[in-house]
Amino acid sequence: MGSLQEFTVSFLHGKLFQVVYENKLGFALVETLFDLGPKVKNKRRPDLAFLSAKRWPLDKPVSEANGLKAIPNLAIEIVSRSNGWDDVREKTEEYLSVGVERVWVVSPRDRDIHIYDGSSIVRLLKDADVLTDDLLPGFNLELSELFAFAGDREKTS
Secondary structure (H helix, E strand, O other): OOOHHHHHHHHHHHHHHHHHOOOOOOOEEEOOOOOOOOOOOOOOOEEEEEEEOOOOOOOOOOOOOOOOOOOEEEEEOOOOOOOOHHHHHHHHHHHHHHOOOOOEEEEEEOOOOEEOOOEEEEEEOOOOEEEOOOOOOOEEEEEEHHHHHHHHHHHHO
């Protein structure tokens, strides 16, 4: 992941964490390895994930095992040069096949987000849109804010 993608992940995690934590919805996780079960040969590590309190209770201990045995509700992948659209598409299909409810594919270079909740795109959001999701009550993010945040840093580097 390049610097543009890292800034995007950091900013998005901050916004996501705030809503998830304040509303006790579950966990907003960065680069967490998930053991998605026998249907998927690989464990997967989404760039960001939301794991609801229904799927992992707030008071449930976390072991030091390699791979959380849980299915996140939301997986977020950031498109980068090393993690292109073909890789992201494969991951998206795997996530959805094991019960991930939603996948956001964020492309900072294209300044858009593809949102999946099945085998097809549900929504394509661009710079002027507001990102909301019924999985995250109270979460809304103007994409112009997300992409300006990342873009301003790209111009100064």
